[in-house]
Amino acid sequence: MTRTGERVGAARLRTPAWIARIETPGGRVLGAGVLLAPERVLTAGHVVDPGHRYTVRLVGIPDLDAVSATVCPDEHVPQREHLGDRSGDLALLRLAAPLPAEHTTRLYRLAAPHGPVSMYGFPAGDDGGRWHGATLVAARGRDSQVQLRPLTPGELAADGFSGGGVVDHATDQVIGIVLSVDEGPGSTFSYMSPTETILSHLPQVAAWTDGAEAVDPRLRTGTDAAGGRLDVPFATELASWFRGEGWPVLVTVVPARGDRAWTLQRAVTLADRELRTHRNTSAVSHDPPETVPPAGAHDLALDVEGLTAAEVMDRIAERLGIRDDPRPERLGTLRVPLAAVLVAVDRAADPDVLLGLLDRLAGQGARLLLAFRSPDQRATRAAEALMHRPLRDRWNRLHAELNRMTGELGPELDVLRGRVLPGPDDRHLLDQAEAGLRRTQMLRAWVDHAPGREREPARADLLFTFEDAVGRRRRRLEEAIGVLDTRLRRREELLGRVGAEWPLCRQRAAAQGDRVMTAYRLYEDALSLLRQTPCDIERAEAAVERFVGFCSTTADGEEGAS
Template identity: 65%
Template structure:
């Protein structure tokens, strides 16, 4: 037991004691909530209204009578739309008329990701006892940093009775936010939650019931409310926080000056908890491209004097990753299925800079996004840029060129060679696929020529987005060509099979031929000759040949009606 309450759940089977079912006084269920303090229940603002009277039921504690509750205007943040048209707010604290025991409360936890998905506890219509629904985290939404949840099954989409309900990380058992709303679109449906950091931004008093380290090292908080903005650098930083460009950005930022203030500004605006209405309005006049989105990083840490183990422990804390395991942290992050985004400041001042760079290289290889800040333009900064940016970029461009060569010089000619042997057939989907595969070859040839003209610029991080687009296009074209080739290979194999079948049936037919039935023998030969001629044509119409082979085989087996022929082998009379 701590002053902030217990971990949210120990078992997915239990009904937590902190679960609150909220009803209008004498009316219906309006939503759910979370008991954080003995007399405070966190919920969504759209669930309750100041001046109204409510009753709260704690369904996880049998025999406890309902408790009266109200909400104060100073603890009520209604949902609004900001200047960008995004939803913001929608949070409230209910005050209980009679406090509950402290052992019944829980706590919020700052957590950057979820390894095993999350559970939402709410009250579907007609189920006053409530239930768990499972979901996975998808990503942030809007400038209020709402996080999208995808239900594990269609039946687990959270309905109105889940509004305000707690969202629990299954891996750690910690409460990481509350359910806000549900969007149901054509073919898909999602739930949205407000994570702990966003809740703290709107209701700072909730910090009394919150655990877990903040995402941003206090040493990176702006020391001055305003400063001189380095616009090009701010634009570069905002692009990285948006997930644009090469995932590793290596830069040099002295402790003081324009670049230092610009870095602190970007880190603050990219953090869900620190991005307040005050600082966003303060920077409202700045160029839009210099403003990063909230939730743009999982961690921003000054690593001066820290060992590799200390840095890794800090990352593990933010991700909720256990450190008592034989599996190295980079591999654990991959197993979690998340993309770590970390800002590490003062890399050249770390206690173990070279081993730290080695660990960061492993994280980058596993897909992490890293903003590495050096304090001086020294050899380690150049080494980091070479190892983590320039060389990997050059290798990727080289692989792309090899992929383009394979498409133009191998896969394209191989497809044409197959089309010279068999026709695609009458299936519209097959013909469409093969047509698209063939159209991609001249486009790839054109792209290869364009890249040849731009040779020598492969290590420019600003071209990384082009690289990603070209890689995706090459992968799509390769898949189409390989799939088209496989379809044609199947038709070639079918043609070869039909050739063997015709030959074997014809040999058997000749041995069984009755000299007294010359007309029948002649018809068998004509059917054989027709099928054989179709199978020898290049390109072969396998569908027509298969039909002709079927007629020949059916006639020789004594079942001509199977292919619409009579005993004479003529079509259309059966």
């Protein structure tokens, strides 16, 4: 619920009490803001500048007077761009006089933003403001700003929405603020800064923030060299997983202390929106770039030592905003897959029960980084069950699909091509299907003789690429076969029609003298074209229509004579 106790579904029908309209002293609307405390309003950095005075008005509370506000330089984070990535663009206004505390709201941390949201702002000509609907799409860039796709073109967030709160429908919480809109006449996305990104730039906002933090305090670290020495190969492997590369489950062994433990903590810290700051990224600026994970790359990093599987599930559900019924199967409905780091899996209250839960989550598409403390049989079995065996199964299924396409569908297409020609509108599809089949034959030869290293978990992207390509080619091949099969059935229908029509036509034509020879010639023409291989259905059908049409006129003439 919102701070005022209203569910957002009902609250969207009216102006929220916490929404602030930010204006120049002359009354020109600059944007929106969120009242977090009686004297503090959060907004987008491009709406305000240090050294200027602004007016803040709670438009949902018409009896309140507007309040003067300013922004300090150390609470203003201007927007920066690097190689097309935008970051920052945040500001925290300080009001000259406090507004009533009952109208404030709080930000909420929410992992893997997904699904429907609403945002409130002030489009041109509407100083009272309105709600716009959108869907959270995906994070982008170093700052992990999140794309907002409007429900309708008219709900694209215009300038007057900058700084406005974004409310998640599933939790009824303010999970970020609107920043900007894609530039250009064809723009279709707006962007928001999620709560954890806001906290990375303005840590003082934590005083007005709820929701579980992503990273267990036991897994956080400074990134300076004093904490440990970077294990570069391990850091590279971790960064690759955080980027979403390779097999979605990574099982590894990380002792409680040492360079490997410090390297994992560094990666978890840098991959978190809230903990990744300018200070710690500057500390790793001289590290190999391939060892640095992207921001927002995990939803939860948890030390599970002593925890039950139910407690782990509760933590996951809390981070994802799943309330009341945190069953594992509910994760399967998430549009964005869960990405979780679980450390000390073999030190959990019941490791086998926990691994059973994790196996289920992995089957629903979750990305899991599982660190064991000891290289014992449990770690080996987990790697086999969650990585190696399912990966082998996927390669085997791919191989079987390649065999089916080259050994069954391909020959079936050849047989049909030999019996019936494609129609004018089908030739491109047939060409595509045959070209895909040739590429599939080459892929099958490669898969049959590929070296073992190409099938390792780190190279799983190759498998995924092959699966996507083979799936597309199979669908085209099946569609082409279906088209030719339909045309072949049409040929059989035409043959039956000609065969049924001929005896009657012959009798009628014979009654009219020399018309029988014409009927026979038309019958032979139609039959010849239908029996020709490959059969040109269009030509054959035209010949059948001529024959049947002649028979019809013969019948009409006979009836007239009677």
